[in-house]
Amino acid sequence: MPSTTVVVVTWRGRDHITACLDALAEQRPHRTLVLDNASDDGTAALVAAHPTGPTAVRLPRNAGYAGALAAVLPHVDTEFIAWLNDDAVPDAGWLGHLEDALRAAPGAAAATSSLLLADGATQSVGVRLTADGHGADLVRAGHEVFGFCGGAALLRTDALKSCGGVPSGFFCYYEDTDTAFRLRLAGHRVIPVGPARVRHRHGASTNPGSRLFHRWNERNRLLMLLRCAPARVAVAQVARFAALTAVLPFRRAPEAGNFRLPLRLQVLAEVVLRLPATAVQRFAIGRRAKVSRAAVWRDWAGR
Structure with missing residues (x-):
């Protein structure tokens, strides 16, 4: 049995999901589960034809990132669950670094990746909580993190379920900061894992600023x-x-x-x-x- 289920949520991801799935083929053994938010652009056919044979679940409507994660969580029985955007391409050692880090930190319930933009700039090495309650990306390593960036993170499945799961009604954004807050309330830590690097095509599915x-x-x-x-x-x-x-x-x-x-x-x-x-x-x-x-x-x- 693999230790991790990697959940890839997609919506109209035809132009980028193949790169994500190709990169997952280079990871430590795991289960890949693709949640398709009722895409209408041929994404489902691409996923079905991918040589790695990921398990695909097609939702009847677009439930958003949070809604899709919440829908699949009751069916995940592996030790860990990874959240991964369909426009994210992890380095070959990504999953191994995250799993090893969580196993070495029994008080931690989530590990956050290093997300890099297309130009190599750092998008996030974790999330901080501002004085007025915003979740803001940290872009410099070496700091403790309040939470994880939901675009590429690994969580202990039992801890996620016991703290209330994923807030499905959020649809998109802040589901990661809300989850990190609840993990903190439950007494858990969140850790950054610098070597777990992911290249992220930020805004491929949503339009920042819209x-x-x-x-x-x-x-x-x-x-x-x-x-x-x-x-x-x-x-x-x-x-x-x-x-x-x-x-x-x-x-x-x-x-x-x-x-x-x-x-x-x-x-x-x-x-x-x-x-x-x-x-x-x-x-x-x-x-x-x-x-x-x-x-x-x-x-x-x-x-």
Whole structure:
């Protein structure tokens, strides 16, 4: 039995998923599971014809990155589960480095890779938690990390399941920071593994800077805080977002896409509609926690 199930989530990945699957063929023995988010561009045929014979599951609709990961998690029974973007191409030793690092760190539940952009620049060596609750990529090695970048990471399957799995309702973005926060609340660590290198075609499936990008990022950050952060922090950040939104009609707004009034109103509406379910989730997360929200926030926010 292999130790790891590598889950590759794809949506219209015809132009790049072959490179990802080719690279996985060079890894330590593992199971590859491709989650196809109802692609309509021929991706399914490419996956079916790939010589490595990955297991493919085609979802009836696009459930997003988070939704696809959540859908497959109950069926994963290996020691580890790897999250891998379909536009990511890991170096040959990638999986071995991650598995060895987690086995050598029994207190750690997740290991994050070194993601490199096409020009060789570093995209992420892990995620930090900012003072106002953003998950921000670290680009310099040698730092402790709060969380992992979900584009290429390895997690202990049991730890992921016991902390509540993947927040399927996020659709896309912040599912990794939310999961890292819950792992921290459960008393686990997240470690960076520098030699586990991945080349990432950033934004191949989504368009950074687009309206959807900003909508998911802004909404999911607030939902993550409402689920995981101390109550005073979560309420303060939602109130701050609402206050900035309220004054936009009366002042010159920044050019950034996340300051457009219709988008921010939509984000607030979606957060409000999700408040009852989010409150239930917050209660469940708190019951499972072994470390207080205040302690995690004190130790990591703003570092």
